[in-house]
Amino acid sequence: xxxxxxxxxxxxxxxxxxxxxxxxxxxxxxxxxxxxxxxxxxxxxxxxxxxxxxxxxxxxxxxxxxxxxxxxxxxxxxxxxxxxxxxxxxxxxxxxxxxxxxxxxxxxxxxxxxxxxxxxxxxxxxxxxxxxxxxxxxxxxxxxxxxxxxxxxxxxxxxxxxxxxxxxxxxxxxxxxxxxxxxxxxxxxxxxxxxxxxxxxxxxxxxxxxxxxxxxxxxxxxxxxxxxxxxxxxxxxxxxxxxxxxxxxxx
Amino acid sequence: xxxxxxxxxxxxxxxxxxxxxxxxxxxxxxxxxxxxxxxxxxxxxxxxxxxxxxxxxxxxxxxxxxxxxxxxxxxxxxxxxxxxxxxxxxxxxxxxxxxxxxxxxxxxxxxxxxxxxxxxxxxxxxxxxxxxxxxxxxxxxxxxxxxxxxxxxxxxxxxxxxxxxxxxxxxxxxxxxxxxxxxxxxxxxxxxxxxxxxxxxxxxxxxxxxxxxxxxxxxxxxxxxxxxxxxxxxxxxxxxxxxxxxxxxxxxxxxxxxxxxxxxxxxxxxxxxxxxxxxxxxxxxxxxxxxxxxxx
Amino acid sequence: xxxxxxxxxxxxxxxxxxxxxxxxxxxxxxxxxxxxxxxxxxxxxxxxxxxxxxxxxxxxxxxxxxxxxxxxxxxxxxxxxxxxxxxxxxxxxxxxxxxxxxxxxxxxxxxxxxxxxxxxxxxxxxxxxxxxxxxxxxxxxxxxxxxxxxxxxxxxxxxxxxxxxxxxxxxxxxxxxxxxxxxxxxxxxxxxxxxxxxxxxxxxxxxxxxxxxxxxxxxxxxxxxxxxxxxxxxxxxxxxxxxxxxxxxxxxxxxxxxxxxxxxxxxxxxxxxxxxxxxxxxxxxxxxxxxxxxx
Numbered sequence: 094x095x096x097x098x099x100x101x102x103x104x105x106x107x108x109x110x111x112x113x114x115x116x117x118x119x120x121x122x123x124x125x126x127x128x129x130x131x132x133x134x135x136x137x138x139x140x141x142x143x144x145x146x147x148x149x150x151x152x153x154x155x156x157x158x159x160x161x162x163x164x165x166x167x168x169x170x171x172x173x174x175x176x177x178x179x180x181x182x183x184x185x186x187x188x189x190x191x192x193x194x195x196x197x198x199x200x201x202x203x204x205x206x207x208x209x210x211x212x213x214x215x216x217x218x219x220x221x222x223x224x225x226x227x228x229x230x231x232x233x234x235x236x237x238x239x240x241x242x243x244x245x246x247x248x249x250x251x252x253x254x255x256x257x258x259x260x261x262x263x264x265x266x267x268x269x270x271x272x273x274x275x276x277x278x279x280x281x282x283x284x285x286x287x288x289x290x291x292x293x294x295x296x297x298x299x300x301x302x303x304x305x306x307x308x309x310x311x312x313x314x315x316x317x318x319x320x321x322x323x324x325x326x327x328x329x330x331x332x333x334x335x336x337x338x339x340x341x342x343x344x
Numbered sequence: 345x346x347x348x349x350x351x352x353x354x355x356x357x358x359x360x361x362x363x364x365x366x367x368x369x370x371x372x373x374x375x376x377x378x379x380x381x382x383x384x385x386x387x388x389x390x391x392x393x394x395x396x397x398x399x400x401x402x403x404x405x406x407x408x409x410x411x412x413x414x415x416x417x418x419x420x421x422x423x424x425x426x427x428x429x430x431x432x433x434x435x436x437x438x439x440x441x442x443x444x445x446x447x448x449x450x451x452x453x454x455x456x457x458x459x460x461x462x463x464x465x466x467x468x469x470x471x472x473x474x475x476x477x478x479x480x481x482x483x484x485x486x487x488x489x490x491x492x493x494x495x496x497x498x499x500x501x502x503x504x505x506x507x508x509x510x511x512x513x514x515x516x517x518x519x520x521x522x523x524x525x526x527x528x529x530x531x532x533x534x535x536x537x538x539x540x541x542x543x544x545x546x547x548x549x550x551x552x553x554x555x556x557x558x559x560x561x562x563x564x565x566x567x568x569x570x571x572x573x574x575x576x577x578x579x580x581x582x583x584x585x586x587x588x589x590x591x592x593x594x595x596x597x598x599x600x601x602x603x604x605x606x607x608x609x610x611x612x613x614x615x616x617x618x619x620x621x622x623x624x625x626x627x628x629x630x631x632x633x634x635x636x637x638x639x640x
Numbered sequence: 641x642x643x644x645x646x647x648x649x650x651x652x653x654x655x656x657x658x659x660x661x662x663x664x665x666x667x668x669x670x671x672x673x674x675x676x677x678x679x680x681x682x683x684x685x686x687x688x689x690x691x692x693x694x695x696x697x698x699x700x701x702x703x704x705x706x707x708x709x710x711x712x713x714x715x716x717x718x719x720x721x722x723x724x725x726x727x728x729x730x731x732x733x734x735x736x737x738x739x740x741x742x743x744x745x746x747x748x749x750x751x752x753x754x755x756x757x758x759x760x761x762x763x764x765x766x767x768x769x770x771x772x773x774x775x776x777x778x779x780x781x782x783x784x785x786x787x788x789x790x791x792x793x794x795x796x797x798x799x800x801x802x803x804x805x806x807x808x809x810x811x812x813x814x815x816x817x818x819x820x821x822x823x824x825x826x827x828x829x830x831x832x833x834x835x836x837x838x839x840x841x842x843x844x845x846x847x848x849x850x851x852x853x854x855x856x857x858x859x860x861x862x863x864x865x866x867x868x869x870x871x872x873x874x875x876x877x878x879x880x881x882x883x884x885x886x887x888x889x890x891x892x893x894x895x896x897x898x899x900x901x902x903x904x905x906x907x908x909x910x911x912x913x914x915x916x917x918x919x920x921x922x923x924x925x926x927x928x929x930x931x932x933x934x935x
Contacts, residue, residue: 143509169511177509183502194499198511200492204520210487218491261511378733425917432673432876435736436868437917439675443865444910451903550861554744561737597744604734604741605724 095156096120097142097173097265097296103150104137104320111137112320115151121264121296124287126311128301130340134320135300136178139267142298143175144168155265170198174263176254178270178300184243188234188253191242192225195260221260228256232286248279255286265296272306284310308332316340353471357539359579360474362555364532366563366571367481368525369556373565374489375521376501378431381422381438382529382556384445385415387548389530394462394537395455404468408534415530416523423522427515430504442553449545461544462537469538477535478572481528486568488524493517551593558596562603564610573612643776645898646891651782653890654789655851659844659863660870660882661796662714662837668877669813669833671732675739676717677841677867678860679746684710684842685849685859686750689759699765703788703846710842711835717742718834743860750857758856766850785847792843793883796836800879809833813877865906866893869913875923885923 102115112134119125127135140146142153144165153160155171163171182191199221202213229235232252237245242253251271258266268287272280280303287310291297301307307314308328316324316331318340324331331337365382372379393411396402402410422441426434449456456462488494496517499507504514537543555578563574578596582589607614663677687709691702721742725734769780800809811819812829820826848863849855870889874881892912896905916923 145505145508164513164515165505165508166511166513169509175509177506181503181506183499183506185502186498190495190498194495194507194512195510197492197496197499202492204493207491207493208484208488208524210491214487214491257510378736425914425921429917429921431732432667432736433872433917433921435673435675436872437913440865440868440910440913443861444907447903447906451907554740557737557740591748593744594748597741597748600741601721601738601745604730604737605721605728608728608730608734 095264097160097298098154099138099142099151100154101151102138102141102148102153104134104141104146105149110320112141112148112317115317115320115322117315117322117325119265119296119298122291122294123313124291124297124299124311126299126301126307126314127317128304128307128314129317132319133317133340135317136269137320138317139175139269139298139300142168142267143173169261172261172264173267174258174261174265175267176251176258176269176271178273180247180250180254182242182250182253182257184241186242187239188242188245189222189225189229189238191253192228192256192260193221195257196221196224198261225256225260228259232256248275251275252283255283259290263295265298266290267298267300269300270302271299272301272303280306355579355583357469357471357474359576360471360478361532361535361539362559362579363478363572363575364481364528364535365552365556366559366575367485368529368532369560370565370568370571371485371521371525371528373560374494374501375497375517376504377426377518377521377525378434379422379426379438379522379525380435380553380557381419381441381522382525382532383548383550383552384438384442385418385526385529386533386536386552387442387445387449387545388418388526388533389415390533390537390543390548391449391456391462392530393534394465394543397468397538398462398465404466404538408531408538411530411534412527415526415528415533417526418530419522419524419526420519422526423519427518427522439553442549446545446549449548456545459545461542461547463542465537465541465543467539467541469535474535474539477531482568482572489568493520497521554593554596554600558600560610562599562610564613564616566609566613567616570610570612574610577611643774645894647776647778647782649891649894650887651785651851651890652894653887654786655844655848655886656863656866656870656890657883657886658789658792658840658847660867660874660886661793661879662840663867664871664874664877664882665879666833666837667871668879669809670830672722672735673732673739674717674722674837675736675864676721676743676746677714677837678864679743679750680710680713680717680838680860681841681845681848681863682750682855682857682860683713683746684838684845685855686753686759686845686857687842688846688849689761689855692761692765693759699850703843706842706846707839708842710845711839713746714834714838714841715831717838718830723830747857747860754855754857756857758854760853760855761850781851785851788843788847792840796840796879799836862906866909869909869916871923872913872921873916873923878923881923 097119099115099117102112104112115138127138129135137146141148142160144163148161155173158171160168160171183194200217202217207214226235226238229238234249234252237249242250255268255271272283275283284306287297299307299311311328314326314328314331315322316337323336323340324334365386368382368385389411392414393407396407396410397404422438426437450458496507496512499510499512500514500517507514533548536547559574559578560571562577563572564570582592588595603610609617659681663674666672666674684706688702688706691697691705692699697705721738722735725738766781771778808819808824809829809832811822811824812826816826866889870882870885873889874885889909893905893909896908
């Protein structure tokens with residue numbers, strides 16, 4: 094159906110091949126894991142999908158629409174949301190405002206209406222704030238709504254980033270190491286949230302270091318090593334794959 | 345008493361006009377642009393407004409509108425290369441723009457009067473009008489800040505990669521900010537021409553560039569009151585301490601350094617922040633009430 | 641005639657290059673756009689002038705003194721202005737703003753020192769002598785200028801690529817935090833780059849001050865505009881780019897002044913800046929940094 098497809102994707106920086114001949118398909122409503130040792134090219138893949146980096150070769154499509162070549166904000170508007178490896182919130186703004194920014198994709202007032210402060214602008218503002226509030230309630234962080242985002246705990250900041258991405262109502266959500274820096278309880282909660290999202294039809298791409306977390310929640314796992322796909326399959330098959338074991342134990 | 349009004353009226357008018365310049369600079373900074381083009385926009389607006397008023401039958405209002413449109417055009421022109429570039433590039437190109445407007449206004453003597461400038465411009469601006477314009481401008485900017493444009497500006501200013509990842513077109517909003525900054529800057533230049541009878545190229549040079557940025561940095565870059573407070577401070581202080589009047593540029597230079605290093609929020613935002621911190625120390629329910637959130 | 645103008649352009653351009661090198665070096669390594677660089681240049685010229693007229697020094701020692709003075713002013717800028725800002729996590733925007741402030745302060749001090757007058761070196765400070773080479777009239781001054789610029793540039797290149805400090809500077813340019821883990825002292829690197837940038841600017845100040853026989857507290861502003869074009873044309877942060885673009889700009893400007901109009905040469909220069917930004921913002925030579933694209 095409307096999958097996100099990478100077709101023989103490649104990227105080299107100078108002489109170094111960061112990603113090569115990568116073909117993958119991510120399906121809506123499924124949780125896919127993208128794992129691999131440090132420097133395997135996972136974040137490069139995310140940056141290529143979201144348009145921050147131009148691929149050197151191959152193509153990316155979403156429901157037959159060409160993604161590569163589009164600008165980052167255009168790709169976001171196609172319905173691809175992401176979080177960042179090193180949480181990037183607007184630290185000066187409150188937690189609530191951080192999430193409200195995420196609703197930009199659903200904004201329909203023109204620049205002119207916005208400049209003049211016509212009634213739809215205020216309706217939208219109220220609406221977005223209420224929805225952001227609902228998200229905060231659902232994630233159990235409503236008490237932090239008015240706090241500057243830089244002052245809450247790191248694990249909570251990660252969740253706020255996920256909420257901000259969800260505000261876009263994306264079709265695909267790319268999570269770059271979302272469980273890093275979380276304790277067991279927090280990461281278990283995050284796992285439950287991710288499963289809920291997938292059940293709602295969002296395609297999840299999970300970049301992770303934390304193997305246990307990935308093995309627990311991913312339906313399909315793709316393993317990268319030195320920019321190449323070395324294995325794909327369920328947690329069980331990947332775990333037993335000799336190439337994967339070699340890559341992780343260093344051979 | 346009447347004497348006092350007569351003495352301070354020109355200063356009061358100038359404060360209003362220079363506050364408009366500060367607002368032009370404020371819009372650029374708020375949108376995350378490193379633009380220092382305000383003085384150039386002011387030059388365009390000043391000459392366009394004065395020329396239209398003196399040489400055509402458009403009248404003050406339409407001349408003013410014409411000046412503002414010229415400012416919008418200049419802003420859009422600058423945004424062609426600069427909306428997609430960031431940081432240092434924007435600073436470099438806009439400083440160059442200001443310098444070039446000075447040399448163009450010296451060169452285009454048939455329209456601008458060269459080094460002598462344009463004189464005998466009818467005085468069509470009154471103190472009441474200036475106050476009204478500043479008030480409307482502040483209201484407009486406050487409205488923009490609270491809507492979608494303000495949200496997009498905040499996101500782009502703080503992290504433009506994140507902004508783009510949320511579907512915000514940095515290009516579109518930067519273009520808008522350049523146009524708005526151009527419009528407001530040109531309005532200020534036009535008001536200066538309409539209020540002070542004459543304009544010359546050196547009014548719109550490096551000192552104005554410095555004034556605009558210093559007023560915003562000093563007053564505060566976030567809240568709408570910041571640029572106004574900064575302007576009042578910079579204009580009134582030399583009047584209170586006469587020796588400072590000759591050292592205006594030194595004062596502004598030193599202030600820029602000290603404020604950015606030791607008090608980067610500026611006067612208004614610094615006070616607002618302090619008030620918030622005290623607010624946060626109060627009990628949680630009072631805080632919730634104040635922010636209009638339901639009880640936990 | 642054309643050849644003669646070309647030669648004059650190359651000489652002026654060599655000085656632009658010398659000035660712009662420091663600006664682009666500091667930006668390339670530390671991401672600091674130092675808008676007070678023009679004031680350092682101006683102070684170099686002033687120090688040279690006072691060394692000759694006040695202290696009665698000969699030209700060469702005065703030149704060396706000006707180079708040292710430029711380095712000193714530049715290092716002082718880093719210590720008193722940029723470093724306190726760094727310590728308080730100032731961003732790129734903050735550095736631009738404080739450098740504007742520092743520029744004003746330095747200009748104001750110079751205005752006081754000169755009573756806002758334009759100063760002229762004593763007549764005959766530089767021997768007037770002409771040679772005929774390949775059908776061109778070449779002055780001794782032009783030869784000395786080009787030779788001095790070449791020497792300084794060679795010294796810079798040797799420093800950047802041969803010494804420990806040079807490799808350290810390039811490591812800091814690539815990643816400051818990692819380079820600290822490798823035991824590189826960033827303070828030493830800041831000191832080094834600002835000293836070099838200031839020395840080059842000071843040298844350029846004296847050279848231009850003598851060439852046009854005019855020194856004033858305002859002389860830093862026009863050359864900043866030229867340098868903006870040079871560093872953008874050459875690619876922000878690129879040393880070879882600044883060299884080539886500096887010479888190119890000197891030629892373009894001289895030819896514009898001669899064949900079109902001297903009043904419009906500023907406008908032509910800015911037009912060039914605008915076109916480069918529109919068509920090739922990374923310049924014609926790659927800089928040291930690449931960033932994520934967004935728009």
